[in-house]
Amino acid sequence: MSAVYITGIGSISSQKTFDNTEFLNEINTYTDNVISVVNPNYKEYIPAAAARRMAKGIKMGVVASRIALVDANINNVDAIITGTGMGCVRDSEKFVSAIIDNNEQYLTPTSFIQSTHNTVGGQIALGLQCKGYNFTYVHASVSFESALLDAQLQLENDEANTILIGGVDEHGDHTITIHKLINHIKSEKTDSTRILDSKTEGAIFGEGANFFVVSNQKQDSNYAEVIAVQTYNTLTETEVSRAAQLFLEDNNLSIDNIDAIVLGNNGDVKYDTFYNELSSNLFKDTQQVYYKHLCGEFNTASSFGVWLASKILKTQKLPEVVRLNKKSTSNFTTILLYNQYRGENHSFTLLRKC
Amino acid sequence: MSKGVAITGMGIISAIGNNVAENYQSLINGKKGISRVSKIDTIHKDDIMVGEIASTNLELEQQLGLTPDNNYSRTALLGTIAAKEAIQDAKIFDINAYKTGLVSATSVGGMDMTETYYYDYLENKSTQKYIEGHHAGDSTQKIAEQLGIEKSLVTTISTACSSAANAIMFGARLIKSGKLDRVIVGGSDCLSKFTINGFKTLMILSDTYNTPFDENRKGLNLGEAAAFLVLESDKVIATEKKEVLGYVKGYGNANDAYHQTASSENGDGATLAMQKALKVAAYTANDIDYINAHGTATGNNDLSEGRAILRVFGEEIPDFSSTKAYTGHTLAATGAIEAVYAILALKHNIIYPNLNFKTQMKEFDITPQLELKEKELHTVLSNSLGFGGNCSTIIFSKEQ
Known part of the structure; x- marks a missing residue:
């Protein structure tokens, strides 16, 4: 493959x-x-x-x-x-x-x-x-x-x-x-x-x-390798962590391998709980990144998340404005993205530095 | 690459029947579903004809056992009915026993409710439930919920009139790659004032029964319909000892890159789509026994598609016909409707007549099949061509 x-x-x-x-x-x-x-x-x-x-x-x-x-x-x-x-x-x-x-x-x-x-x-x-x-x-x-x-x-x-x-x-x-x-x-x-x-x-x-x-051909201009993407029509708040773990396992990765997690928090008090589930548990020690304060919420806003992760992997820089917590991570090899809207249509995406 | 993906179930609701059996009876009896529009209050009702499904929304809601506070568009109602029949036909009792996904197609989505309550939303709280039902993915989410599909891949394709063919194509790819063990694929579109007026402004609606591939064709009849197929992996087929109805053997998608709403004169996109599908199936043109053409009966489509067929098949054109005279053009659903018809053709070794044809087109000398014909069929090629230059071909086969 x-x-x-x-x-x-x-x-x-x-x-x-x-x-x-x-x-x-x-x-x-x-x-x-x-x-x-x-x-x-x-x-x-x-x-x-x-x-x-x-x-x-x-x-x-x-x-x-x-x-x-x-x-x-x-x-x-x-x-x-x-x-x-x-x-x-x-x-x-x-x-x-x-x-x-x-x-x-x-x-x-x-x-x-x-x-x-x-x-x-x-x-x-x-x-x-x-x-x-x-x-x-x-x-x-x-x-x-x-x-x-x-x-x-x-x-x-x-x-x-x-x-x-x-x-x-x-x-x-x-x-x-x-x-x-x-x-x-x-x-x-x-x-x-x-x-x-x-x-x-x-x-x-x-x-x-x-x-x-x-x-599928490596070039000098490469930003990142797309390791995997998976979508889910439904997930409850309690299922999100398990789904994240399974997704990482399927790709032979563990939480420790993730250098940053890019989350789709949009400030909706009713639904940000899905993100909090990950940021306050499995990924509490991971560098957390958010972006919808920069681009707003829309159906394809998560494509801005992929843009952001691509830039981080290529430049190895993490702009201050997207940090959700303060970790000392300075090398970014593997980034996990998670997004959902109003509790439906969840996705996990994994990108890796080339 | 040439191994087909098994089809184990199908369901349909269209202007010529509420299920697969009724659709087949209408097809072999030459029974059209084209009439004056009765469920949409439009000023065009005396100058257009449509393929309308008899049941009202209320009847469909009752059939599905929905409570009155539901916010289903007609697209979601029709889609759920067809998808449920497909699951039943495939004898699936535990939908989550295997990794099961849903890929649906729609162009209208919840537009029927949006156009009804567009201004009403601003002052009436009770209709605001339909706001969330507008976007194209909503009907698919509802169908998944009704089928009990959870925590899985559910998505929607909207590429105008080729949408459902593309849903079948993506579904086949998901099975081949091992992403899913089972996927329900198809599409749903209801009639709406939006599409009636849209096609009216493009001046491609016939004021009488549509006549595919006829010299004097006057345009299309819009129709509403939904249809779904169940695709399953070889592993599931072997484990469950499933009966297979046919295979998705080949598929091809290409863009005409010519005009937003018109097909190129020589059907470049359609030619490429058919050629790619033959290549994926590892077939030559001679291997195709019947072409279920897109054949919308617009001046532009039938000429462009006919020329593309000539380019791909040369002198030896297989029997071909369009079934749009039965159902009308059901937009995003059409690829799935005609997939069901293709599988029925394979099963019964029948070629459907191209109804309403009178006069040979003068640009070429190919003539569609005009009578019901019995013939041993091994393969059917189905075309779906749409706005945005979108051209899709699926090849169905009896043998894997």
Whole structure:
């Protein structure tokens, strides 16, 4: 079986992450309950006229994938696998509201076309003229991990050599409004640096696109090796620790082998308990890392976690802003990631220094 | 690479039947499920026809024994019914006895409820339960829960009209790689105002019965349906001495990389998908006995797909037909619907007629199978082509 390496990354997030020469050098802090991305200059990558027509999700996906390809020093890939929870949700909203507001009349197809979940993946393929395998996974907080798993299986079995994978989600006004109504979004504006102390329900909603080139061929540009990824539709709080142990055992690792654990805490008092289960027990002596105060919560936010872990492994630096506890770990060889959203769709991912 | 993945159960609900047996009876009796829309209040009701499932949401909820406070979209209801039939058909009594996952497909998801309560959510607390049911993964989570699948791999694919074919493909890969011992794969999509109006704006809805591969085809009829297959590893088959209905022998996925909603003139993506599937199956084109075409009856699809078939099969085109005239185009579910039909074709050695065909297309001289035909079948190739240039082919076989 071939090994799987991350050979290029591209991130558009609420931090200035699109520049691969930096690593969270400057931190943007927020005091809101919904945060947007720091936009790169899209026109550097896409003709201005085309960029104007593109939905935000498409724009972020196309540009993040372009950055990842440049980083991996390649022009094309064998396959494109995208994860997105909601697709181009603004266009979905536009089309539904137009149907209702105009009683099904005077509609144009643009927003319907862009609302299809696989639009981002299709547009990336169109731009690259990539006729290879093209999938889009849309399963809430494991959308990105499903894409990663699919790529891993194909690369391990040499069905493909180089694959572009990514997670992308954009904000939609109506979606935000109704998710505030059901307390999935914090009702109060929250200081992003203190999000874990908020003791309130809901998360700060974010958006973004994190794309990766994964390959079964080792290159100089390598960030990390993907050892394993596993998803679970259900796990109770009491089952999380056992699941983590089994996952490590399956990969011939023990807790002591883990140099850092990257956790998806989002400050939701109701569901951060899943993370606390790991951070206060099995991994209490491990360097703990968190990131959703930097990028917000969205269906594919865990792809930012993979971006972060990749950067840590390559640079061997741990930015102060992502430390959840203070340990003296300075060598990072193996990183475990754990994420879930509202107690469902859990994932464990293991990355190793190349 | 060429060893097939065993299929041990299947379930379906569509406009031509509430289960596998009813669907088969309709197929061999030439009984269409196309009618005027009755369950959606749309201004287009007199100018479109659809493949609608007879049961109301309430009837489906009662059939599943759901309490009134449930927040199931119609997509979730249909999906659960079809997936439960598949489990029963595969004679699975303890779902967690083996590592079992679920890979479903949908494009509509919970849009039927979103479009109904879009503004109502803002003032009515009682409908807000559907907000969480909107995203595409929700119906899959519910189906998994209804089947008793826990702590396992459950995911959803949405690649427009090729979605369910891709769910079958990923499922087969999960079994082959040993990630899972058993996986339920398929898809579900209900009718919605969203898709009716979307396809209406693209001007590809027929105002009458759809006519695949006909020169005068006027577009597609939208349909709603759900179907699931149970795939099991050789180890499970041997241990449980299971009856095998057929095999997922080959699969191929390619992107047309041509246009967001239209297929390339010569069907580059479809050609590649069929070629890849043949390669995975270690077949040559001659090994295919029947093609269940995507055949949506839009001007663009049937021309592009027909040309792709010619490119792959040359002079010797196997019998082919589209079953969209029976069910309508069921979007993300279609790959699973037609997978069930392919396995029934293999089982009964039957090729279904391409209904409503009158006039030969002038761009080429291939003609679909027009009458029900009995023929010894060993292999069926099934195409699913979608928006975003997504092209998928699955090959089903009788022998592993």
